[in-house]
Amino acid sequence: MKLLPPSMRWRLSAAIAVVSALVATALSLLVRTEFAQTQLTDARQLQDQRIQLVVREYALTGQAALGSELDSPTIPPELLSAVRGGNRATYLQRTPEGSWIWAAAETSGKVLSLRSPYSDRDEALSRLDRVLLIGSVAVVVLSSVLGVLLVSRLSRRLRLAAGAARRVADGDMTARVRDVIRDRPRDEAAELAQAIDGMADALQERLIAEQRVTADIAHELRTPVTGLVGAAELLPPSRPAELVQDRVRVLRVLVEDILEVARLDTATERAELSELALGEFVRRRVAGVAPEAVVSVLEERSARTDPRRLERVLVNLLVNASKHGKPPIHVTVDGLSVNVRDHGPGFSEELLRDGPSRFRTGSSDRGTGHGLGLTIAVAQVKVLGGTLTFANAEDGGALVTLELPDTPT
CATH class of the missing domain: 3.30.565.10 (Histidine kinase-like ATPase, C-terminal domain)
Incomplete structure (x- = not known):
C-alpha cells in the first residue's frame, strides 16, 4: 500500500502541537522549580528564626525550648559539621519515612537542634504538579485545535488556488483564484493568488492574440488557396501539373486544419450528441x-x-x-x-x-x-x-x- 505524503495542514498542525507542548513543559518546569525553591527558602527562614529563639531561651534558662534537642544523636552529619565553630545552619533531610527541615546552632560547646516535618510542603508541590499537568494538557489541546482551524483555513485557500491554477493549465482561461477564494486577508496566500491571477490574465491575452493571428492568417489564405485549387485543376494534364495539384491540395488541407485549430482554441465548440x-x-x-x-x-x-x-x-x-x-x-x-x-x-x-x-x-x-x-x-x-x-x-x-x-x- 502506497502511503501518501502528509499535507501541509497536518505538518503545520503537528508543528504547532509540538511547539505548544514544549512551551507548556518549559513553563511548567519553571513554575515548579520556582515554587519549590520559594517553599524551601521560606521553610529555612522559619526554621532559622525558631532556632534563634531556642538559642536565646537556652542562654537565659539553660533549657531546650520549642521541642528542640541538645546534642541529638539523630542530627544529620552534614548539619553537624556545618554548625561546628559556633555557626548556625539549616538542612533539608529526605528519608523513606518522610522529609524534615532541620535547624541547628552551637552554643557553649553544645549543639541545639530543631526538626520540623516538610511533608506538607511536598504535598503542596504534588498538588501543583497535578495542576500544571492538567493546565499543560489543556493548553496543548486548545492550541492544537486553534492551530488546526487556522491552518485548515490557509490550506483550504491554497487548495482552491491550486484548483484554479489547474483549471487554467487545462485550458479554462476564465478560471481565477479571486473568484474561488472569498475571504482574502492580506497575507502571503493573497499575494500568491494575486500573482497567479496576473499570470493567467497575461497568458489569456497572449493566447487570444495568438488565436486571432492564426485565424486571420487562415481566413486570408483561404480565398487565394481556393482560387489556386481551381486554377490548378485547369492545367493541362502533365507531370508538372500533377505536382502542382498535389501541393495545392496539401496547402488547402493545411489551411483547413489551421482554421479548425483556431476554432477549437476558442473553447466555444460544443458536441452534438x-x-x-x-x-x-x-x-x-x-x-x-x-x-x-x-x-x-x-x-x-x-x-x-x-x-x-x-x-x-x-x-x-x-x-x-x-x-x-x-x-x-x-x-x-x-x-x-x-x-x-x-x-x-x-x-x-x-x-x-x-x-x-x-x-x-x-x-x-x-x-x-x-x-x-x-x-x-x-x-x-x-x-x-x-x-x-x-x-x-x-x-x-x-x-x-x-x-x-x-x-x-
Whole structure:
C-alpha cells in the first residue's frame, strides 16, 4: 500500500502541537522549580528564626525550648559539621519515612537542634504538579485545535488556488483564484493568488492574440488557396501539373486544419450528441480510411457522443499511423475504449512527455508533417469529454488510446 505524503495542514498542525507542548513543559518546569525553591527558602527562614529563639531561651534558662534537642544523636552529619565553630545552619533531610527541615546552632560547646516535618510542603508541590499537568494538557489541546482551524483555513485557500491554477493549465482561461477564494486577508496566500491571477490574465491575452493571428492568417489564405485549387485543376494534364495539384491540395488541407485549430482554441465548440454502436461505427470508418487496418471488437457498447467529431479523431489517428508508422495497424474496441496501434518507430520522448504540439512532429523517424493531426485529435476529444493518451508498445510501435466518457459532458 502506497502511503501518501502528509499535507501541509497536518505538518503545520503537528508543528504547532509540538511547539505548544514544549512551551507548556518549559513553563511548567519553571513554575515548579520556582515554587519549590520559594517553599524551601521560606521553610529555612522559619526554621532559622525558631532556632534563634531556642538559642536565646537556652542562654537565659539553660533549657531546650520549642521541642528542640541538645546534642541529638539523630542530627544529620552534614548539619553537624556545618554548625561546628559556633555557626548556625539549616538542612533539608529526605528519608523513606518522610522529609524534615532541620535547624541547628552551637552554643557553649553544645549543639541545639530543631526538626520540623516538610511533608506538607511536598504535598503542596504534588498538588501543583497535578495542576500544571492538567493546565499543560489543556493548553496543548486548545492550541492544537486553534492551530488546526487556522491552518485548515490557509490550506483550504491554497487548495482552491491550486484548483484554479489547474483549471487554467487545462485550458479554462476564465478560471481565477479571486473568484474561488472569498475571504482574502492580506497575507502571503493573497499575494500568491494575486500573482497567479496576473499570470493567467497575461497568458489569456497572449493566447487570444495568438488565436486571432492564426485565424486571420487562415481566413486570408483561404480565398487565394481556393482560387489556386481551381486554377490548378485547369492545367493541362502533365507531370508538372500533377505536382502542382498535389501541393495545392496539401496547402488547402493545411489551411483547413489551421482554421479548425483556431476554432477549437476558442473553447466555444460544443458536441452534438447521439447514440451509436461504437464497435460498428469504428469498423465502418476504419474500412473507409485505412482498409488494410485490422479491427477487433472485444466488447460492443453503445456510446453517446458526437459522430462527426469522433470520426475526425479516428481519421487523424489512422492517417498518423499510416503516414508516420508502419503496418500492420491494429484498431481495438473494448467497451468505450479505442486503441490505435502501428508497428513503426513509436512516439518520441518529447511527445510522450509534453503531448502533441502544432507544427512539430517530434521525431524524424516518424516522417515529416505539420503536427496538426494529433493536436486536432486531442482538442476534439476534449470537446467530447474523453481522454487521449499516447504511449509506445513494449514490442515496438506507437499506441494511442481513446477513452470516451460514460456520461458525456
